[in-house]
Amino acid sequence: MNITRENIDELNAVVKVDIAKEDYEGKVDKILNDYRKNANIPGFRKGHVPMGMVKKQYGKAVLVDEVNKLLQEGLNKYLTEEKLDVLGNPIPKEQKDFDWDKDNYSFEFELGLAPEFEVNLDGLDKKVTKYNIVADEKMVNDQVEHLQKQYGKMKTKETAEEGDTVAGVFKNEEEGIENETSFELSKIKGKRNLNKFVGAKVGDTLSLKTKNLFEDDHDLINHLSVDHDRAHDLDVEVTFTINEINERELADLDQEFFDKLFGKDQVKSVTELKDKIKEDAAKQFQQQSDQQLMNDITEKLIEQTNFELPKEFLQKWIQTVGEKPLTDEEAVEEYEKSEKGLRYQLIEGKVVNDNELNVNFDDLKAFTSEKIKQQMAQFGQTDPSQKELDDIAARILSNQEEVKRLSEQLMNEKLLEFYKEKVKFEEKEVTYDEFVKAIYK
Structure with a gap:
């Protein structure tokens, strides 16, 4: 086997692999002899099938398989030994007049080569901001109040206010909706909807529209007991009968509270x-x-x-690597999507190795x-x-x-x-x- 390389330019090359009959003949003959020993063909005793018949039936397939194995092994070894930094995989060049009936074969592969470049970290000076994020007083106070609510006790009320939790039943007979649920009024979207709850009493029945009722449309899944697809497009009138109103009292900022949060005396x-x-x-x-x-x-x-990158090579390679071949236009589009990521992979690899x-x-x-x-x-x-x-x-x-x-x-x-x-x-x-x-x- 003989392998040579022609550099087209700094980013593209063609590798030619010549395989002679002596490179594959011994392996092919051994496999065909093994086939002959084990072949079960009517009219012949096992192990006595004429070699001519074995070659006629299996010879071409074995030859192609062994030559392709030699080709891949030789090419991979060559790329490793030559320390070629290739992008993508070698692309075989089309050969219109290729003939498997010959004794010697030549194959050509296009290569895309990684570019040579330097990474200048000094050029980043003062161009990148390192943010040191601190918790301001408002955020800390809000978190304290959140924890007090989380560990506080629930107190039953007759009249609803902002921040309360209400329990009741959503209904719409035509839509088959009847579901008992509870939720915090902070989940209600918009002042108009919230104002219907504020001031309402236990036993009141409110008329509401499902569209834009909650801050998150997914809340309709649980509170109205409808499926996911229906929740996104649901725009109907529902009633909500209030059965219970609760206010969460803030937990006292005492040692018992601190211990619950962080362990004893921490x-x-x-x-x-x-x-x-x-x-x-x-x-x-x-x-x-x-x-x-x-x-x-x-x-x-x-x-x-x-x-620079071997752009045309990479677009051609992208056409071949997916489950189905891409058109030229699709390959260009895919390359444009992936070019930035490829550039950083090369830069990162350079930083890591250097x-x-x-x-x-x-x-x-x-x-x-x-x-x-x-x-x-x-x-x-x-x-x-x-x-x-x-x-x-x-x-x-x-x-x-x-x-x-x-x-x-x-x-x-x-x-x-x-x-x-x-x-x-x-x-x-x-x-x-x-x-x-x-x-x-």
């Missing part, structure tokens, strides 16, 4: 409670801030790292064990043994899908820490509302 004052809420919020906000930072870095790297950020098994095992430990802590298991962690990690890492998922998470963390260390960001302290406005402006 928090001993309102100040400590607010500090704890701020601390927990900071952890949650950090994840959002980090994700946004990663998104912004990705966008900037794609924007400032310029290189800075030796690769994930090894020990890294992955330690990362998995830490994730397990965090999850166990959420369920009160704060001190698992190393053997427990190792056993669970081993089960998880025996699943290839989990290995892929966790490896991607770990690589993302390594990249983020690398960027935090190497790039000089413009840091900005913001409230959560300010963060949302800045991101979605």
